[in-house]
Amino acid sequence: MHEDDTSPLLSAVGVKVFRTLLGQVGYVASCTRPDVTLAYLYLSRFLASPTERALRLLLQTVRYLHSHPSLGIHVRPSSDPTKLTAIEHGDSSFGNAASPHPQTGWVVFINNSPLIWKSRRQSRIARSTTKVEVLALEEGIDAALHFVNCAAPFYSNIRVGIGCDVANVLSLLLSGASSSTKHALYPIIQEMQDKACDVPLQAATDLVEQHRIGIFKIPTDSNLSDLPTKALNLGPLTRLMSPSPSLSPVFGSEIVSFLPPLALHDRPTMEKERRGDGEELTA
Structure with a gap:
Protein backbone atom coordinates (compact mmCIF):
# COMPACT_ATOMS: atom_id res chain seq x y z
CA MET A 1 0.00 0.00 0.00
CA HIS A 2 1.27 3.47 -0.85
CA GLU A 3 2.58 5.66 1.95
CA ASP A 4 -0.14 8.33 1.66
CA ASP A 5 -3.15 6.08 0.98
CA THR A 6 -4.91 4.11 3.70
CA SER A 7 -8.11 3.36 1.77
CA PRO A 8 -9.22 -0.28 1.30
CA LEU A 9 -7.67 -2.46 -1.39
CA LEU A 10 -9.70 -3.27 -4.50
CA SER A 11 -11.28 -6.65 -5.18
CA ALA A 12 -9.89 -8.91 -7.90
CA VAL A 13 -12.38 -7.47 -10.40
CA GLY A 14 -11.47 -3.93 -9.35
CA VAL A 15 -7.76 -4.66 -9.75
CA LYS A 16 -8.36 -5.84 -13.32
CA VAL A 17 -10.38 -2.71 -14.15
CA PHE A 18 -7.74 -0.47 -12.58
CA ARG A 19 -4.85 -2.03 -14.49
CA THR A 20 -6.74 -1.95 -17.80
CA LEU A 21 -7.66 1.72 -17.47
CA LEU A 22 -4.18 2.65 -16.25
CA GLY A 23 -2.61 0.99 -19.29
CA GLN A 24 -4.86 3.05 -21.57
CA VAL A 25 -4.01 6.28 -19.75
CA GLY A 26 -0.32 5.40 -19.90
CA TYR A 27 -0.51 5.00 -23.68
CA VAL A 28 -1.93 8.47 -24.29
CA ALA A 29 0.32 10.01 -21.61
CA SER A 30 3.42 8.80 -23.44
CA CYS A 31 2.21 9.54 -26.99
CA THR A 32 -0.02 12.61 -27.15
CA ARG A 33 -0.99 13.93 -23.70
CA PRO A 34 1.84 15.31 -21.55
CA ASP A 35 -0.80 16.99 -19.37
CA VAL A 36 -1.63 13.64 -17.72
CA THR A 37 1.95 12.37 -17.41
CA LEU A 38 2.30 13.22 -13.73
CA ALA A 39 -1.10 11.72 -12.88
CA TYR A 40 -0.17 8.51 -14.69
CA LEU A 41 3.19 8.25 -12.92
CA TYR A 42 1.56 8.75 -9.53
CA LEU A 43 -1.17 6.18 -10.16
CA SER A 44 1.41 3.68 -11.44
CA ARG A 45 2.72 3.39 -7.89
CA PHE A 46 -0.52 1.58 -7.01
CA LEU A 47 -0.21 -1.00 -9.79
CA ALA A 48 0.72 -3.86 -7.47
CA SER A 49 -1.93 -3.07 -4.84
CA PRO A 50 -4.61 -0.71 -6.18
CA THR A 51 -6.84 1.02 -3.64
CA GLU A 52 -10.31 2.53 -3.81
CA ARG A 53 -8.86 6.04 -3.63
CA ALA A 54 -6.44 5.28 -6.47
CA LEU A 55 -9.33 4.04 -8.62
CA ARG A 56 -11.30 7.24 -7.95
CA LEU A 57 -8.30 9.33 -9.01
CA LEU A 58 -7.86 7.19 -12.11
CA LEU A 59 -11.52 7.64 -13.07
CA GLN A 60 -11.12 11.42 -12.63
CA THR A 61 -8.17 11.30 -15.04
CA VAL A 62 -10.19 9.30 -17.59
CA ARG A 63 -13.07 11.78 -17.34
CA TYR A 64 -10.63 14.65 -17.86
CA LEU A 65 -9.29 13.00 -21.03
CA HIS A 66 -12.81 12.43 -22.37
CA SER A 67 -13.79 16.05 -21.68
CA HIS A 68 -10.78 17.48 -23.57
CA PRO A 69 -10.56 15.38 -26.77
CA SER A 70 -9.07 18.18 -28.93
CA LEU A 71 -5.91 18.53 -26.85
CA GLY A 72 -2.86 16.83 -28.30
CA ILE A 73 0.27 17.29 -30.37
CA HIS A 74 -0.41 19.73 -33.21
CA VAL A 75 2.62 19.86 -35.51
CA ARG A 76 2.85 23.32 -37.05
CA PRO A 77 4.84 24.10 -40.22
CA SER A 78 8.17 25.91 -40.07
CA SER A 79 8.96 29.00 -42.15
CA ASP A 80 12.29 27.47 -43.22
CA PRO A 81 12.43 23.67 -43.71
CA THR A 82 16.24 23.67 -43.48
Whole structure:
Protein backbone atom coordinates (compact mmCIF):
# COMPACT_ATOMS: atom_id res chain seq x y z
CA MET A 1 0.00 0.00 0.00
CA HIS A 2 1.27 3.47 -0.85
CA GLU A 3 2.58 5.66 1.95
CA ASP A 4 -0.14 8.33 1.66
CA ASP A 5 -3.15 6.08 0.98
CA THR A 6 -4.91 4.11 3.70
CA SER A 7 -8.11 3.36 1.77
CA PRO A 8 -9.22 -0.28 1.30
CA LEU A 9 -7.67 -2.46 -1.39
CA LEU A 10 -9.70 -3.27 -4.50
CA SER A 11 -11.28 -6.65 -5.18
CA ALA A 12 -9.89 -8.91 -7.90
CA VAL A 13 -12.38 -7.47 -10.40
CA GLY A 14 -11.47 -3.93 -9.35
CA VAL A 15 -7.76 -4.66 -9.75
CA LYS A 16 -8.36 -5.84 -13.32
CA VAL A 17 -10.38 -2.71 -14.15
CA PHE A 18 -7.74 -0.47 -12.58
CA ARG A 19 -4.85 -2.03 -14.49
CA THR A 20 -6.74 -1.95 -17.80
CA LEU A 21 -7.66 1.72 -17.47
CA LEU A 22 -4.18 2.65 -16.25
CA GLY A 23 -2.61 0.99 -19.29
CA GLN A 24 -4.86 3.05 -21.57
CA VAL A 25 -4.01 6.28 -19.75
CA GLY A 26 -0.32 5.40 -19.90
CA TYR A 27 -0.51 5.00 -23.68
CA VAL A 28 -1.93 8.47 -24.29
CA ALA A 29 0.32 10.01 -21.61
CA SER A 30 3.42 8.80 -23.44
CA CYS A 31 2.21 9.54 -26.99
CA THR A 32 -0.02 12.61 -27.15
CA ARG A 33 -0.99 13.93 -23.70
CA PRO A 34 1.84 15.31 -21.55
CA ASP A 35 -0.80 16.99 -19.37
CA VAL A 36 -1.63 13.64 -17.72
CA THR A 37 1.95 12.37 -17.41
CA LEU A 38 2.30 13.22 -13.73
CA ALA A 39 -1.10 11.72 -12.88
CA TYR A 40 -0.17 8.51 -14.69
CA LEU A 41 3.19 8.25 -12.92
CA TYR A 42 1.56 8.75 -9.53
CA LEU A 43 -1.17 6.18 -10.16
CA SER A 44 1.41 3.68 -11.44
CA ARG A 45 2.72 3.39 -7.89
CA PHE A 46 -0.52 1.58 -7.01
CA LEU A 47 -0.21 -1.00 -9.79
CA ALA A 48 0.72 -3.86 -7.47
CA SER A 49 -1.93 -3.07 -4.84
CA PRO A 50 -4.61 -0.71 -6.18
CA THR A 51 -6.84 1.02 -3.64
CA GLU A 52 -10.31 2.53 -3.81
CA ARG A 53 -8.86 6.04 -3.63
CA ALA A 54 -6.44 5.28 -6.47
CA LEU A 55 -9.33 4.04 -8.62
CA ARG A 56 -11.30 7.24 -7.95
CA LEU A 57 -8.30 9.33 -9.01
CA LEU A 58 -7.86 7.19 -12.11
CA LEU A 59 -11.52 7.64 -13.07
CA GLN A 60 -11.12 11.42 -12.63
CA THR A 61 -8.17 11.30 -15.04
CA VAL A 62 -10.19 9.30 -17.59
CA ARG A 63 -13.07 11.78 -17.34
CA TYR A 64 -10.63 14.65 -17.86
CA LEU A 65 -9.29 13.00 -21.03
CA HIS A 66 -12.81 12.43 -22.37
CA SER A 67 -13.79 16.05 -21.68
CA HIS A 68 -10.78 17.48 -23.57
CA PRO A 69 -10.56 15.38 -26.77
CA SER A 70 -9.07 18.18 -28.93
CA LEU A 71 -5.91 18.53 -26.85
CA GLY A 72 -2.86 16.83 -28.30
CA ILE A 73 0.27 17.29 -30.37
CA HIS A 74 -0.41 19.73 -33.21
CA VAL A 75 2.62 19.86 -35.51
CA ARG A 76 2.85 23.32 -37.05
CA PRO A 77 4.84 24.10 -40.22
CA SER A 78 8.17 25.91 -40.07
CA SER A 79 8.96 29.00 -42.15
CA ASP A 80 12.29 27.47 -43.22
CA PRO A 81 12.43 23.67 -43.71
CA THR A 82 16.24 23.67 -43.48
CA LYS A 83 16.30 25.13 -39.97
CA LEU A 84 15.20 23.58 -36.70
CA THR A 85 14.84 25.46 -33.43
CA ALA A 86 13.94 23.47 -30.33
CA ILE A 87 13.33 24.80 -26.83
CA GLU A 88 13.56 22.47 -23.86
CA HIS A 89 12.25 23.30 -20.39
CA GLY A 90 13.54 21.22 -17.49
CA ASP A 91 12.70 21.17 -13.81
CA SER A 92 12.48 19.04 -10.68
CA SER A 93 10.49 18.61 -7.48
CA PHE A 94 12.53 18.04 -4.33
CA GLY A 95 10.04 15.78 -2.59
CA ASN A 96 8.84 15.75 1.02
CA ALA A 97 9.06 13.68 4.19
CA ALA A 98 6.36 11.24 3.04
CA SER A 99 7.83 10.87 -0.46
CA PRO A 100 11.51 11.93 -0.39
CA HIS A 101 12.39 10.80 -3.92
CA PRO A 102 12.64 13.80 -6.28
CA GLN A 103 10.62 14.05 -9.47
CA THR A 104 12.46 15.31 -12.56
CA GLY A 105 11.09 16.13 -15.98
CA TRP A 106 11.60 17.95 -19.26
CA VAL A 107 9.58 18.97 -22.32
CA VAL A 108 10.93 19.74 -25.81
CA PHE A 109 8.93 22.22 -27.90
CA ILE A 110 9.06 22.60 -31.69
CA ASN A 111 7.15 25.56 -33.19
CA ASN A 112 5.29 26.07 -29.90
CA SER A 113 4.14 22.45 -29.71
CA PRO A 114 5.31 19.91 -27.12
CA LEU A 115 6.90 17.15 -29.15
CA ILE A 116 8.71 14.89 -26.66
CA TRP A 117 8.64 14.84 -22.87
CA LYS A 118 9.55 12.77 -19.87
CA SER A 119 8.88 12.81 -16.15
CA ARG A 120 10.12 10.27 -13.66
CA ARG A 121 10.60 9.68 -9.98
CA GLN A 122 14.27 9.28 -9.14
CA SER A 123 15.39 6.17 -7.30
CA ARG A 124 17.94 8.10 -5.24
CA ILE A 125 17.34 10.81 -2.65
CA ALA A 126 19.09 14.15 -3.16
CA ARG A 127 20.54 16.05 -0.20
CA SER A 128 19.77 19.53 -1.58
CA THR A 129 17.56 21.28 -4.11
CA THR A 130 20.67 22.22 -6.10
CA LYS A 131 21.64 18.55 -6.46
CA VAL A 132 18.12 17.76 -7.68
CA GLU A 133 18.20 20.57 -10.24
CA VAL A 134 21.62 19.43 -11.48
CA LEU A 135 20.18 15.94 -11.92
CA ALA A 136 17.24 17.37 -13.88
CA LEU A 137 19.62 19.43 -16.04
CA GLU A 138 21.74 16.35 -16.71
CA GLU A 139 18.72 14.39 -17.93
CA GLY A 140 17.58 17.35 -20.01
CA ILE A 141 20.98 17.57 -21.69
CA ASP A 142 20.92 13.84 -22.47
CA ALA A 143 17.49 14.26 -24.06
CA ALA A 144 18.63 17.30 -26.08
CA LEU A 145 21.71 15.50 -27.41
CA HIS A 146 19.66 12.46 -28.40
CA PHE A 147 17.14 14.71 -30.16
CA VAL A 148 19.93 16.53 -32.05
CA ASN A 149 21.48 13.24 -33.17
CA CYS A 150 18.12 12.12 -34.57
CA ALA A 151 17.40 15.45 -36.31
CA ALA A 152 20.89 16.24 -37.66
CA PRO A 153 20.60 14.28 -40.95
CA PHE A 154 17.51 16.29 -41.95
CA TYR A 155 18.46 19.89 -41.08
CA SER A 156 21.43 22.04 -42.03
CA ASN A 157 20.90 24.51 -39.19
CA ILE A 158 19.90 23.37 -35.68
CA ARG A 159 19.52 25.41 -32.52
CA VAL A 160 18.59 23.85 -29.19
CA GLY A 161 18.27 25.76 -25.94
CA ILE A 162 17.62 24.31 -22.48
CA GLY A 163 15.85 26.49 -19.93
CA CYS A 164 16.80 26.24 -16.25
CA ASP A 165 15.04 28.27 -13.56
CA VAL A 166 17.61 27.87 -10.75
CA ALA A 167 20.18 30.66 -10.52
CA ASN A 168 22.57 28.57 -8.40
CA VAL A 169 22.86 25.87 -11.05
CA LEU A 170 23.42 28.40 -13.83
CA SER A 171 26.09 30.16 -11.77
CA LEU A 172 27.89 26.86 -11.19
CA LEU A 173 27.59 26.01 -14.86
CA LEU A 174 28.91 29.34 -16.13
CA SER A 175 31.78 29.37 -13.66
CA GLY A 176 32.61 25.69 -14.18
CA ALA A 177 32.86 25.57 -10.41
CA SER A 178 32.75 21.88 -9.70
CA SER A 179 34.33 20.85 -6.44
CA SER A 180 38.12 20.44 -6.31
CA THR A 181 37.67 16.70 -5.85
CA LYS A 182 35.55 16.43 -9.00
CA HIS A 183 38.05 18.52 -10.96
CA ALA A 184 40.84 16.18 -9.83
CA LEU A 185 38.86 13.12 -10.91
CA TYR A 186 37.82 14.49 -14.30
CA PRO A 187 41.04 13.59 -16.20
CA ILE A 188 40.73 10.02 -14.91
CA ILE A 189 37.10 9.88 -16.01
CA GLN A 190 38.06 11.14 -19.47
CA GLU A 191 40.67 8.39 -19.79
CA MET A 192 38.06 5.78 -18.90
CA GLN A 193 35.86 7.07 -21.76
CA ASP A 194 32.53 5.25 -21.75
CA LYS A 195 33.38 3.16 -18.68
CA ALA A 196 32.27 5.93 -16.33
CA CYS A 197 29.78 8.80 -16.31
CA ASP A 198 31.11 12.34 -16.70
CA VAL A 199 30.73 14.74 -13.81
CA PRO A 200 27.40 16.39 -14.80
CA LEU A 201 28.33 20.06 -14.41
CA GLN A 202 31.75 19.65 -16.00
CA ALA A 203 30.25 17.75 -18.92
CA ALA A 204 27.56 20.41 -19.36
CA THR A 205 30.18 23.17 -19.34
CA ASP A 206 32.17 21.41 -22.04
CA LEU A 207 29.08 20.94 -24.21
CA VAL A 208 28.19 24.63 -23.94
CA GLU A 209 31.74 25.67 -24.84
CA GLN A 210 31.69 23.34 -27.85
CA HIS A 211 28.34 24.83 -29.00
CA ARG A 212 26.73 21.40 -28.75
CA ILE A 213 23.93 22.83 -26.55
CA GLY A 214 22.73 26.20 -25.26
CA ILE A 215 21.45 26.89 -21.74
CA PHE A 216 19.48 29.94 -20.62
CA LYS A 217 17.71 31.26 -17.51
CA ILE A 218 13.96 30.89 -17.44
CA PRO A 219 11.55 32.47 -14.90
CA THR A 220 9.89 29.88 -12.69
CA ASP A 221 6.39 31.01 -13.66
CA SER A 222 7.26 30.50 -17.36
CA ASN A 223 8.78 27.05 -16.93
CA LEU A 224 6.36 24.62 -18.56
CA SER A 225 8.20 21.58 -17.24
CA ASP A 226 6.88 22.51 -13.79
CA LEU A 227 3.66 20.81 -14.85
CA PRO A 228 5.01 17.26 -15.40
CA THR A 229 6.87 17.45 -12.07
CA LYS A 230 4.41 19.21 -9.75
CA ALA A 231 0.64 19.27 -9.30
CA LEU A 232 0.10 22.77 -10.74
CA ASN A 233 -2.34 24.52 -13.07
CA LEU A 234 -2.29 22.80 -16.46
CA GLY A 235 -3.50 25.88 -18.34
CA PRO A 236 -0.14 27.11 -19.72
CA LEU A 237 0.65 23.68 -21.17
CA THR A 238 -2.81 22.80 -22.46
CA ARG A 239 -3.00 26.10 -24.36
CA LEU A 240 -0.03 24.90 -26.42
CA MET A 241 -1.78 21.57 -26.97
CA SER A 242 -4.90 23.15 -28.47
CA PRO A 243 -5.47 23.42 -32.24
CA SER A 244 -5.77 27.22 -31.99
CA PRO A 245 -3.22 28.95 -34.29
CA SER A 246 -2.99 32.11 -32.12
CA LEU A 247 -0.37 31.18 -29.56
CA SER A 248 2.16 33.07 -27.50
CA PRO A 249 5.68 31.78 -28.15
CA VAL A 250 7.22 29.42 -25.62
CA PHE A 251 9.60 31.28 -23.31
CA GLY A 252 13.10 31.04 -24.72
CA SER A 253 12.14 31.18 -28.41
CA GLU A 254 13.75 34.57 -28.96
CA ILE A 255 16.79 33.70 -26.83
CA VAL A 256 17.45 30.47 -28.71
CA SER A 257 17.04 32.18 -32.10
CA PHE A 258 20.13 34.28 -31.29
CA LEU A 259 22.24 31.30 -30.23
CA PRO A 260 24.86 30.09 -32.72
CA PRO A 261 23.90 26.96 -34.68
CA LEU A 262 25.04 23.77 -33.02
CA ALA A 263 28.43 22.39 -33.98
CA LEU A 264 27.54 18.94 -35.27
CA HIS A 265 30.97 17.33 -35.39
CA ASP A 266 29.73 13.95 -36.56
CA ARG A 267 27.53 15.19 -39.42
CA PRO A 268 29.56 13.37 -42.17
CA THR A 269 29.15 10.10 -40.28
CA MET A 270 25.43 10.75 -39.87
CA GLU A 271 25.07 11.44 -43.60
CA LYS A 272 26.84 8.17 -44.46
CA GLU A 273 24.66 6.23 -42.03
CA ARG A 274 21.57 7.82 -43.56
CA ARG A 275 22.64 6.69 -47.07
CA GLY A 276 23.53 3.24 -45.76
CA ASP A 277 26.80 1.33 -45.25
CA GLY A 278 28.92 4.43 -45.71
CA GLU A 279 28.26 4.62 -49.46
CA GLU A 280 29.23 7.91 -51.06
CA LEU A 281 26.83 9.94 -53.15
CA THR A 282 27.25 9.67 -56.90
CA ALA A 283 26.64 12.50 -59.34
